[in-house]
Every structure is written in C-alpha cells, then in structure tokens.
Amino acid sequence: MNERARIVENATCTFCGCVCDDITLTVENNRITRAENACSLGKAWFAEHTIEERPYALIDGREASTDEAVEVAAQLLVNARFPVIYGLSDTTCEAQREAVAIADLIGANIDTTTSVCHGPSGIAFQGVGESTATLGEIKNRADLVIYWGGNPAESHPRHFTRYTIIPKGMFVPNGRKDRTVVLVDVRRTPSARAADIFIQVKPGKDFEVLWALRALVKGHPVDPAIEEETGVSLATLQDLVERMKSCRFGVLFFGMGLTMTRGRHFNSGALLALATDLNEYTHFVAKPVRGHGNVTGADNVLSWQTGFPFAVNFSRGYPRFNPGEFTTVDLLARGEADAALIIAADPAANFPRPAIEHLRKIPVIVLDPKPTLTADLARVVFTTATYGINTGGTVYRMDDVPITLRPAFPSPYPSDKEVLRAIKERVRSLVALESIPQPVPHLLNTGTMPGAAS
Amino acid sequence: MGEKMLLIAGRSTKQGVNLNIGKHSEAYRNITTTLEMNAEDMERLGLRDGDLVRLRTAVGEAVVRCKKRKPADLPSGVLFLPYGPASSQLMDGDTAGTGMPLSKSFEVEVEPVVR
Ligand code: SF4
Numbered sequence: 001m002n003e004r005a006r007i008v009e010n011a012t013c014t015f016c017g018c019v020c021d022d023i024t025l026t027v028e029n030n031r032i033t034r035a036e037n038a039c040s041l042g043k044a045w046f047a048e049h050t051i052e053e054r055p056y057a058l059i060d061g062r063e064a065s066t067d068e069a070v071e072v073a074a075q076l077l078v079n080a081r082f083p084v085i086y087g088l089s090d091t092t093c094e095a096q097r098e099a100v101a102i103a104d105l106i107g108a109n110i111d112t113t114t115s116v117c118h119g120p121s122g123i124a125f126q127g128v129g130e131s132t133a134t135l136g137e138i139k140n141r142a143d144l145v146i147y148w149g150g151n152p153a154e155s156h157p158r159h160f161t162r163y164t165i166i167p168k169g170m171f172v173p174n175g176r177k178d179r180t181v182v183l184v185d186v187r188r189t190p191s192a193r194a195a196d197i198f199i200q201v202k203p204g205k206d207f208e209v210l211w212a213l214r215a216l217v218k219g220h221p222v223d224p225a226i227e228e229e230t231g232v233s234l235a236t237l238q239d240l241v242e243r244m245k246s247c248r249f250g251v252l253f254f255g256m257g258l259t260m261t262r263g264r265h266f267n268s269g270a271l272l273a274l275a276t277d278l279n280e281y282t283h284f285v286a287k288p289v290r291g292h293g294n295v296t297g298a299d300n301v302l303s304w305q306t307g308f309p310f311a312v313n314f315s316r317g318y319p320r321f322n323p324g325e326f327t328t329v330d331l332l333a334r335g336e337a338d339a340a341l342i343i344a345a346d347p348a349a350n351f352p353r354p355a356i357e358h359l360r361k362i363p364v365i366v367l368d369p370k371p372t373l374t375a376d377l378a379r380v381v382f383t384t385a386t387y388g389i390n391t392g393g394t395v396y397r398m399d400d401v402p403i404t405l406r407p408a409f410p411s412p413y414p415s416d417k418e419v420l421r422a423i424k425e426r427v428r429s430l431v432a433l434e435s436i437p438q439p440v441p442h443l444l445n446t447g448t449m450p451g452a453a454s
Numbered sequence: 455m456g457e458k459m460l461l462i463a464g465r466s467t468k469q470g471v472n473l474n475i476g477k478h479s480e481a482y483r484n485i486t487t488t489l490e491m492n493a494e495d496m497e498r499l500g501l502r503d504g505d506l507v508r509l510r511t512a513v514g515e516a517v518v519r520c521k522k523r524k525p526a527d528l529p530s531g532v533l534f535l536p537y538g539p540a541s542s543q544l545m546d547g548d549t550a551g552t553g554m555p556l557s558k559s560f561e562v563e564v565e566p567v568v569r
Contacts, residue, residue, distance in 0.1 A: 015474070041470045048474040115553040123552065154467040186462065186559070187534060188527040203460050203532055203559040256464070260557040264550070291465075311553055327553025334547075349477055350537050352555045353514045354547035373477055373539065 005033070008408045013038050014090070014293030014388035015045035016156050017398035018163070030409045032389070039157035049369065049386045051411060058381040066382065066414055066422070073341070073365045073380045074426035077106055078434070080339035080363075082315070086328045087345030089113040089295035091367075091416040092393030092405070096294075096301040098420035099343060105427050107315045109337070112298040113345050114310040115327040118288045120259040122299065122309045123323055124269035131275045133251070133285040134399045140169035141283075144247035146182040148271060149206060149257020150289050153191040159289065160194050164253070171248070180243060184209070185257060199240070202231040207263045209237070210270035216241040217277050245281040252286040290398035293388070297396035332358040341365045341423075343416055344387075348373035367416050382419050385411035393417070456510065456565030457499065461533045461544065462558045469536035484519075486538025492530045493522040499566055506567035509533075509544055511560070516540040517567060533562070 008025040013035070025046065026034035035046040057069035064072075077083050085103050088096050089112055103110035114122060138145075145164050152159040160166055165181050172178035183195035184206075192198045201209050209230045212222045216237055227233045244250055252275050258267040271286055278284035290296050299309040306312045308321035324330055328347070331337045332355035339362055348356050349372065364378040369386040385391045390411035394402050414422075472482040489507065501507065501520055508517050518540055528534060535541050537557075544562055545555050 015470075040467060041474075044471040044474040048476075111553075116555065116557075119553045151464065155465045155470065157467070187529065187532060190467075200529070202529075203462070257558060259554060261559045262556065264552050264554055323553040324549060324551030327549065329547060329553060329555050330549055332547070333549075346477065348542075349539060350542055352545035352547040353543050355555075356542060370476060371478060 004028075008406060011035075011406050011408060012388050012395070012403055013042040013045060014395055014405070015041050016293060017290035017296060018156050018158050019293060019395055019397040019403055020158055020162060021403050022162075025408050027408050032408055041157060046389065046408075049389045054371070054383045056383055056413065058375075058378075060379055066419065069380050069382055070419065070422045070426055073382075073423050074430055076339050076363045076365060076379070077102070077108070077341060077423070078427055078430045080106075080108075082331075082337050083108040083339040083341065084328055084331055084337040085110040085341045085343070086347065087113060087343040088298045089292035090344035090387065091294060092387050092391065092395060093294065093297045093301050093402075094393045095343070095387075095416035095420055096298055097305065098417055098424055099341075100302060100305045102341070102420065102424050102427055103312070103314050105424065105431055107317060108341075109313045109315070109326050109328075109331060110302065110306075111312065111326060111328045111331075112295065112302065112310050113292060114295055114299055115323065116329060116350070117256060117291050117295065118259055118268075119310055119323060119327065120265035121254070121268040121272075121288045123265040124272055127265075128269045128272040129276065130272060131279060131285045132287065132399075134401055135163040135397065136399075136401075138249075138251050138285070138287075139163050139167050141171045141249040142169075142251045143172055143178055144180050144182070144243055144250040146184065146244075146250070146252045147191065147195070147289075148184045148252060148254045149186075149261075149267075150253060150255020151185070151189040151191045152253075152255075152289060153189065153194060155255075155291065156289060159253075164251070165194060180247070182240065182243075197240075199232055199236060202229075204262050205230040206258055206261065207267050207270050210267070210274055212237055213241060213244075214270070214274050214277055217245065217274065217281075244278055244284070247282055250278065250282060250284040252284070253289050254286065255289045256291075287399060294395040296398050296400055297394065297402075300396050300400065329355050332356075337362060339363045339365075342374055342378070343367045343420070344384075346372040346374045348377055367419055369413070383413045384419060385413045385415045387416070391415040391417070456508070456563035458561055459495070459531050459533050459564050460559045461509065461535060461541075461562045463535050463537050463541035463545075464558065466536045469538070482538070486536050487516070487518045487540045488536070489518040489520045490523045490528055490534040491520045492525050492528050492532065494525050495530050496520060496522050499564070501566055508565045508567050509540075510563040510565070511544045511546065513546050514543040516543040532559075533564070
C-alpha cells in the first residue's frame with residue numbers, strides 16, 4: 001500500500017527531557033522521513049523508530065502472543081516474594097499509573113531511572129527545597145544562565161537554542177546578547193563553546209566550590225588556598241558571585257556531574273541552597289536537567305500516587321520511601337529482588353556489574369519497542385509501540401510542564417499502557433484467588449481456642 | 455602495574471544517536487568502548503590513537519580503545535567513556551545508601567594492552 005506523504009504538525013520529540021513539541025514530521029508509508037526542527041538526537045529518534053518485523057512477545061526465547069506473555073508475566077509477578085518494577089522514564093504517564101497499580105496489588109518495589117540520574121537531587125529537594133521556574137519563564141527573563149556538571153550541547157542539544165541561551169524573550173529582547181552564560185565542569189565539553197565563561201573544577205570538588213560560593217554570597221571570607229583544592233581561583237569565584245548577585249534573573253541548571261560523583265545529594269543540596277541564598281539579593285532559580293523524555297512524569301506520577309518520587313516499597317501494604325534500601329541498583333546488587341518487571345529501560349546496559357549479575361539469576365519481564373541488552377537476559381519480552389511516535393498520552397517536560405503527545409502513525413504492537421493494564425487485570429484476579437480466606441481450624445473449634453477463658 | 459586515573463562515564467551525541475539505532479549494532483559497541491584520554495598521558499604511557507588499554511577496578515575490567523584529547527579539554531589523569539556495557543563492568547554496586555552508584559570520577563587502573 002502506498003501512502004502519500006502526510007505532515008504531522010507540532011509533534012513532540014520524547015527522546016530527551018527537553019520534550020520539544022514544535023517538530024514537523026513528514027510521514028510516508030508508516031515511516032518518518034523528515035523531522036523538521038529536531039536536533040541530531042531527535043532526528044535519529046524519529047528516523048530509527050520504524051515498524052520492525054519482530055515477534056509480539058517472547059517467552060524463554062520462543063515467539064508468543066501478547067496474551068500468552070501477559071499470563072506468564074502475571075504468574076511470575078504474583079509468585080515472587082520481592083518483585084521490583086523499574087524503568088518507566090520512556091513511557092507515558094498513563095502507563096506509569098498502571099505500573100504503580102501493579103506494585104500496589106502485589107506489594108512490589110517500584111523505582112524509576114530517576115534513582116540513577118537525579119535521585120540524589122530528589123533527596124536534596126526534600127532536605128533543602130527548590131527555587132523553581134518553568135523553561136518559559138527562564139526563556140523570557142533569565143539574564144544569567146549557569147550550567148553546572150552537564151553537557152547539554154551533546155545530551156540536550158536544543159536546551160540552549162529553544163529555552164535558555166539563544167531565544168529572544170520578553171525581558172531579554174536581544175536574546176543571546178542580553179544573557180551571560182557560564183559553564184562549570186571538570187572537562188571542557190562541546191558545551192563550553194556556548195558559554196562566555198568556562199570554569200574548570202577539579203574532579204570531585206564541586207561541593208567545595210559551591211560551599212565557597214555560598215560563603216562569598218553571605219560576605220564571609222574564603223581562603224585563597226581554595227584554588228589549590230578545587231582548581232578555581234578566588235578571583236574567579238568572586239567575579240561569579242558579583243554576577244550572580246547583580247543579575248535580574250539567574251538560573252543554575254545542574255546535571256549528573258553533581259549527582260553521580262562523590263557527595264551526590266550533598267552536591268545537589270549545596271547548589272539548591274546557593275540558589276535559595278541568592279534570593280536575598282535577586283531572583284534566582286535552580287533546575288535539574290533531566291535526561292529521558294518522561295522521567296519527570298515518572299517522578300510526578302509516583303509522587304501523586306504514593307507520596308514519594310522513586311524508591312517506593314509496597315511490601316507492607318502501604319508505600320515506604322528509602323533510597324539506598326528500595327532503589328533498584330541496591331536491591332539487585334544485594335541479591336534481594338526475586339523477579340523484575342522492566343519497562344522502557346535497559347539496566348543491563350548501564351547498571352553496575354553486580355546488579356546486572358543478579359538480573360541474570362532472576363525472572364525478568366521486559367517491555368520495550370526495541371531489542372535491548374536487558375531483553376537478551378529476560379524470560380518474557382513484550383514488543384511495544386513507541387510513545388510519542390505511535391501512541392498518544394501525556395509526558396512531563398523537565399520543568400514539570402505536562403505535554404500531550406500527537407502520534408505520527410499507528411503501530412501493530414500494543415502500547416506499554418495496554419500491556420501493563422492487561423498484566424494488572426490478570427494479577428488482580430490471581431491475587432483475589434490467593435486471598436480467599438481459608439478456614440482456620442482453631443477458630444472453628446471454640447473449645448480449644450488458645451487463650452480462651454476456661 | 456597500571457596507573458591510577460579517574461574515569462568519568464557519560465553521554466555523547468554519537469552514543470545518543472546510536473541508542474536509537476540499536477544496542478546490538480557494531481557502531482554502538484565501538485562508541486561505548488572508545489575511551490578519551492589526555493594526550494600527554496597517552497604519550498607517557500606510549501599509547502597512540504586506537505591502541506587498546508585495559509581498565510580495572512575492584513569490581514571488574516574492560517578493554518577499550520583510546521583516543522586522545524587536548525590537555526586543555528581533558529585534564530591529566532581523567533578519562534571519559536560513553537555509558538555502555540564497558541563502563542558497567544567497572545562500576546561498583548555500592549551506592550552509599552543513595553541508590554546512585556558512583557558513575558563519574560571513580561578510580562580505575564589503566565594499563566596498555568600489549569599486542
Ligand atoms: S532537544 Fe531533545 S526533545 Fe528536543 S529534538 Fe533534541 S532530542 Fe528531541
């Protein structure tokens with residue numbers, strides 16, 4: 001069947017947390033042949049998500065129907081004593097909700113890729129708070145833009161051009177010319193080209209630099225020996241503090257250079273506290289730069305359904321939150337989980353080796369539009385439709401703004417939401433069967449009831 | 455005996471593009487096993503672009519191909535490797551109670567692979 005080229009206006013790219021919703025797609029024969037406005041990552045995202053000839057599902061490597069796989073998946077989950085549900089950052093909020101419902105039904109642990117990206121920032125938010133803004137506000141107001149421990153030129157290519165540096169805004173009418181851009185990192189990345197000032201910190205010394213900045217903002221003296229310790233001179237820090245205090249609207253964007261290094265949530269917390277301190281002098285906000293298309297949605301859905309953003313455990317019948325205990329890397333590396341449901345994530349490609357080794361030992365269920373390294377070791381694999389390209393739904397941009405997806409063409413494969421809902425329904429009936437009250441002998445025989453008055 | 459250096463695992467545009475193409479592709483494997491190293495460090499270790507080095511931690515090891523970077527861009531003693539199966543081999547599962555393994559700036563031992 002030959003279809004004429006069709007245009008989809010205002011489509012949304014869900015490859016990264018920028019969630020650009022201004023893409024014009026050209027669709028020919030169920031294939032995206034052009035993605036206007038998308039960056040190189042977005043173009044690859046749209047071009048490579050075609051309908052491939054793949055089985056609907058695999059059970060122990062054998063081809064199966066989605067229904068058969070749902071049955072096996074539900075059985076595995078219900079029979080597990082410590083199942084973990086993980087991933088969820090590359091699927092819709094509607095699918096995320098179903099996953100939380102499954103966790104609730106079977107008393108599972110539920111965690112998202114947040115735990116290995118901005119999880120430490122999530123911990124810091126709870127301790128320090130967040131001075132926040134939407135990217136729209138930043139675009140229209142920010143005259144000082146600082147990126148700390150991130151390389152958006154390579155990870156979020158349109159962050160600069162669409163939201164933060166280049167665009168002209170209501171209070172920054174000349175766009176780039178009205179803004180000062182600072183990059184702080186341990187290596188000079190391609191993002192340095194976009195910055196007016198590049199500050200190179202010694203690896204692992206971000207906390208020290210942030211704390212020194214806090215001291216300077218508050219007018220406390222800082223020893224010039226800070227340069228030896230951190231690689232950044234006192235004069236550089238003083239200049240930055242001057243700029244931060246005198247700008248009209250400043251923003252600190254921070255990436256995984258802070259959360260994945262020694263100090264983790266202390267680093268994020270120090271940066272958030274610095275932004276809060278600066279509000280004594282001017283308007284200052286801080287935002288984490290989020291990686292996956294709907295990782296922010298995962299935080300939101302888990303928060304509104306369980307009260308916590310990630311690392312949530314239902315084993316006692318109510319949600320408990322404890323990073324380090326209920327985060328997936330720990331549960332796997334300690335060998336505690338005995339089954340895993342992985343949705344739209346590939347831990348076998350990026351988790352630490354001890355965690356991957358445990359994944360190989362337990363039954364794993366995977367939902368993904370593409371073959372992944374985790375699918376290679378899984379017992380049950382579902383091929384699902386790609387969110388944003390084949391399915392509608394809601395995703396949250398990295399600044400917590402919800403965006404509705406406009407699918408480009410249909411997929412023969414079910415969506416994550418459909419598969420998860422089917423698993424949920426089957427799990428519900430299995431759990432109901434298990435929980436039919438069994439007669440308890442001593443309650444029937446009142447004469448020998450322990451503790452009964454005699 | 456190898457030399458101790460700090461490894462930063464992270465994203466790059468090429469790695470991101472190839473995520474879409476597929477993780478079973480040759481290109482993805484090449485990208486995630488190409489290690490960026492300070493040019494002067496490479497010279498000191500007698501390494502040239504494309505030479506193999508073995509990285510080792512208490513947890514595991516990986517053999518990757520090195521590529522030089524200007525000292526101004528990548529300081530001496532610091533290495534960069536795009537996320538992937540090779541960086542996973544080296545990461546410890548202990549998260550110090552945070553859920554987050556140390557994925558950036560952790561110590562590795564670097565040793566040229568003699569062919
Ligand atoms: S910046 Fe991110 S969301 Fe925008 S087009 Fe590029 S990959 Fe897609």
